[in-house]
Amino acid sequence: MIAALLRSELRKTRSTKLWWGLLVPVALLTLLVNLFGGVFTLALGAGPDAEDRLPLLLASLAYSLALAATFSGVYGAISAAGEFRHRTITTTYLTAPGRGPVLVAKLLVAAGVGAVYALVTAVVGAFGGLVGQESTQFPETGALLGVVAIGAGVCALWGALGAALGTALGNQVTVLVLLLVYVLLGEPLLSLLLTANDSPAVAGISAYLPVNAGEVALYDVPARVLVGPADGAELLGLAAGVSGPPSWWGGLLVLAGWAAVTGALAGVVGGRRDIT
Amino acid sequence: MVANSGRIGTVTSPRGDDGSGRITVHGLTKRFGPVSAVEDLTFAVERGTVTGFLGPNGSGKTTTLRMLLGLVAPTAGEARINGLRFGELPHPARVVGAVLEAQGFHPARSARAHLAACAAAIRVPDAAVGHVLTAVGLDTAAGRPVGGFSLGMAQRLALATALLGDPQVLVLDEPANGLDPEGIAWLRAFVRGFAAQGRTVLVSSHALAEVEQTVDHVVVINRGRCVHQGPLARLRGRPRVLVACPDPARLAEALTKAGLGEIESRRDGRLAVTGADPARVGDVALAAGVAVHGLEAERVDLEQLYFGLTAGAR
Ligand SMILES: Nc1ncnc2c1ncn2[C@@H]1O[C@H](COP(=O)(O)OP(=O)(O)OP(=O)(O)O)[C@@H](O)[C@H]1O
Ligand SMILES: [Mg+2]
Numbered sequence: 343m344i345a346a347l348l349r350s351e352l353r354k355t356r357s358t359k360l361w362w363g364l365l366v367p368v369a370l371l372t373l374l375v376n377l378f379g380g381v382f383t384l385a386l387g388a389g390p391d392a393e394d395r396l397p398l399l400l401a402s403l404a405y406s407l408a409l410a411a412t413f414s415g416v417y418g419a420i421s422a423a424g425e426f427r428h429r430t431i432t433t434t435y436l437t438a439p440g441r442g443p444v445l446v447a448k449l450l451v452a453a454g455v456g457a458v459y460a461l462v463t464a465v466v467g468a469f470g471g472l473v474g475q476e477s478t479q480f481p482e483t484g485a486l487l488g489v490v491a492i493g494a495g496v497c498a499l500w501g502a503l504g505a506a507l508g509t510a511l512g513n514q515v516t517v518l519v520l521l522l523v524y525v526l527l528g529e530p531l532l533s534l535l536l537t538a539n540d541s542p543a544v545a546g547i548s549a550y551l552p553v554n555a556g557e558v559a560l561y562d563v564p565a566r567v568l569v570g571p572a573d574g575a576e577l578l579g580l581a582a583g584v585s586g587p588p589s590w591w592g593g594l595l596v597l598a599g600w601a602a603v604t605g606a607l608a609g610v611v612g613g614r615r616d617i618t
Numbered sequence: 619m620v621a622n623s624g625r626i627g628t629v630t631s632p633r634g635d636d637g638s639g640r641i642t643v644h645g646l647t648k649r650f651g652p653v654s655a656v657e658d659l660t661f662a663v664e665r666g667t668v669t670g671f672l673g674p675n676g677s678g679k680t681t682t683l684r685m686l687l688g689l690v691a692p693t694a695g696e697a698r699i700n701g702l703r704f705g706e707l708p709h710p711a712r713v714v715g716a717v718l719e720a721q722g723f724h725p726a727r728s729a730r731a732h733l734a735a736c737a738a739a740i741r742v743p744d745a746a747v748g749h750v751l752t753a754v755g756l757d758t759a760a761g762r763p764v765g766g767f768s769l770g771m772a773q774r775l776a777l778a779t780a781l782l783g784d785p786q787v788l789v790l791d792e793p794a795n796g797l798d799p800e801g802i803a804w805l806r807a808f809v810r811g812f813a814a815q816g817r818t819v820l821v822s823s824h825a826l827a828e829v830e831q832t833v834d835h836v837v838v839i840n841r842g843r844c845v846h847q848g849p850l851a852r853l854r855g856r857p858r859v860l861v862a863c864p865d866p867a868r869l870a871e872a873l874t875k876a877g878l879g880e881i882e883s884r885r886d887g888r889l890a891v892t893g894a895d896p897a898r899v900g901d902v903a904l905a906a907g908v909a910v911h912g913l914e915a916e917r918v919d920l921e922q923l924y925f926g927l928t929a930g931a932r
Contacts, residue, residue, distance in 0.1 A: 350739035357731035358724055429722030433779055436687060437711040437739040617689040618681070 347438055347447035352454075360421055361455050365462060368413045372406040372463045376470030399471035400481045400489055400564035401581075403464065407493030410463040411556050412525055414456030414497040418504025419521050421455075422448055423514040432617055441613050445509055449502040449605055456501025460494040481567065488563050495594050496556040503552065503601040509608040512615060529553045530583065537585050549584040549593075552600040557582035559593030635713065636701040639665030639786045639818045641686065645695030648681050648842075655681040657842040658695070663820050663835070665786075668813045670833035670850070671822040674928050678842040679822040680719050683791050686820075687716055699787055711740035715780030716789040717773070725765025729756055729775050732764060733782060740783045750778040755804075769796030777805075788812060790821040794828055806832045826924045840928040853923060859891045859899050860884070862912035872906035873899065890916065 355361055376399065425431040438444045472480065504521065511517040529551050536548040549558055561581040566574035578587050588596070641663040648656040656678040663669045673679050684690040686697040688704030696703060699714050707713050723732055733747040751760050754774040759767070764775065773796050780788060788809070794802050809832050813819050823829045826836075836853055838846040846853065863869045866889050870881050873891060878899070880892035891899055896913045903910045 346741045347739055350735045353731065353735040353738055354724075354727075357727045357735065359726065424724070428724045430724055432689060432718055432721045433736060434739070435689060436716055437736050437783075439708055439710060440705060614691065616684075616691060618684060 347443050351447045351451040364413050364417050368410050368459050369466045371409050372466045373470045375406045376402045376467040377474035403467040404560040404564045406463050406467045407560050408557055410459045411497045411500040414459050415500040415504035417455050418452035418501040419508040419517045422505040422508030423517045426512040427514045448505050452501035452505035453498035456497035457494045460497035464490040485567050492559050499597045499601045503604050506604040506608040509612040525553050533583050546586040549587045550596050554582050554584045555593045555596035558587040559590045562590035641699050643697045647694040649693045661837045661847050665818045666816045667834045668819040669835040670829040671837050673839040677839050711783035714787040715785035717776040717780050717793050718791045721776050723764040726763050728761050730760040736782050750781045754778045787818040838927050845927045856893050858916040859894045859896050860914045860916050861889045863910050869908045872902050876902045
């Protein structure tokens with residue numbers, strides 16, 4: 343049942359330009375970020391003063407993957423809400439055994455597109471790093487694959503989260519504005535407010551917001567490799583703009599929780615919506 | 619026409635789809651806030667028939683059909699197809715196909731790609747896509763983005779989509795919208811043929827004339843309420859023939875003898891013969907040696923009747 347709907351959603355995805363229209367800026371940004379890996383060093387504030395060469399590519403790659411995650415969310419949101427904009431949702435519901443399976447198929451396909459964004463980012467990023475970061479050391483395979491795999495997870499979760507939000511809101515403009523304003527403005531501000539709080543418990547909440555949770559997952563491995571396990575958490579907190587971050591898998595779990603909550607909301611709201 | 623034609627009339631599902639091809643609507647009611655769109659509507663549509671669902675603009679036709687198809691949740695009452703609510707049908711698109719108002723397409727997607735995505739969802743072979751495209755006459759435009767389609771072409775594509783699952787029941791909401799005369803004639807023939815195969819058609823329209831030649835039954839609604847339902851013939855009354863004749867008395871006598879006794883003299887001097895057809899009246903006149911100057915099958919003005927039923931539309 344889900345397999346048939348998955349095939350259908352994949353065919354819908356492949357027959358429009360949205361997925362690669364968003365993939366182009368992802369690839370370009372990734373190339374830029376990794377060619378000039380120094381961007382990330384600047385973002386960290388003072389560069390590490392060790393004289394031995396550091397695998398900075400891990401960090402710039404993680405940063406690119408965070409960007410790809412945002413684009414994954416945008417893809418999910420636009421594609422899911424697009425069904426309402428173009429009124430194709432009527433046909434979609436008429437050809438499916440229930441709205442729940444449709445939602446599941448949509449979330450899975452958006453997650454798949456997110457994972458593809460992450461893999462393209464990894465390939466383009468590694469290429470950019472090889473070409474542009476001569477002064478740095480190419481990272482160990484294990485750490486590199488780890489960052490890529492975590493990135494695929496983060497992008498997949500953001501794809502699903504975006505699609506869930508698009509289904510719940512049912513309006514392309516609304517969902518796009520809401521998503522971008524939150525990711526680019528809302529959550530950074532909220533994090534600033536939270537981390538400025540004296541109580542570590544309140545400040546710690548910052549790590550459990552969706553964007554931050556994804557960044558925690560992404561920057562955990564690079565931070566440890568760059569400054570060692572002992573200071574890794576501190577650097578991670580700096581990089582993700584949170585205090586008291588969990589480890590990468592904790593971040594992934596938190597993000598998965600947000601995706602699940604949004605998915606459930608989409609199930610309830612989308613399941614009841616009158617399609618007139 | 620497409621795959622699975624042998625399935626019609628058989629019990630298809632262990633979950634209680636009775637394969638009857640029946641549509642039943644019971645006490646169906648929908649309120650949008652203060653607006654009462656459909657009010658306690660009850661009717662049934664039997665297999666092998668075409669039922670016209672008539673009503674003026676805003677009378678609740680689209681809302682009713684969307685409730686039938688599980689797209690709008692009823693405030694009260696229920697609608698069933700093959701004994702099940704739409705949401706309970708395990709393979710909905712193989713049981714019922716629908717062409718609805720404001721049913722859209724992605725403008726950048728080609729007709730073929732749109733149908734291919736639907737074919738995957740309803741699990742029919744991709745060959746069915748080609749079949750339905752041919753059936754609605756869209757072969758040559760199949761590869762073009764739907765955004766460039768005319769209204770009539772989009773309507774044909776909607777119909778192709780509805781037919782993709784080779785459904786037993788067809789629900790059409792003002793399907794003639796945007797179709798050219800040739801398209802309308804084709805649609806009429808198609809709908810009749812579809813019902814003749816023992817399948818069911820429910821077709822809405824705001825104009826009786828549009829579906830008069832196609833439907834067997836009518837359900838007329840006004841302001842969300844049913845104001846008439848039954849066979850079209852009952853709405854129309856019995857057919858009459860109007861005869862102009864220089865000697866009406868003799869003709870009346872001959873007709874009465876021939877068993878056509880329901881005769882009325884009209885003010886214009888013509889005779890109105892109820893329950894006859896023009897050929898029969900002509901034959902009787904010839905046999906009796908009475909001259910006939912004019913012979914006309916009366917068109918009961920259904921439109922007039924319909925206006926009477928739907929008077930006071932919003
Ligand atoms: N989503 C909605 N929100 C509020 N009111 C609605 C909504 N959909 C329909 N209505 C109202 O319900 C009533 C019935 O509308 P409906 O579209 O079912 O009529 P219709 O018979 O299909 O009309 P038409 O011949 O113009 O297509 C109208 O008064 C309409 O304004
Ligand atoms: Mg309507």
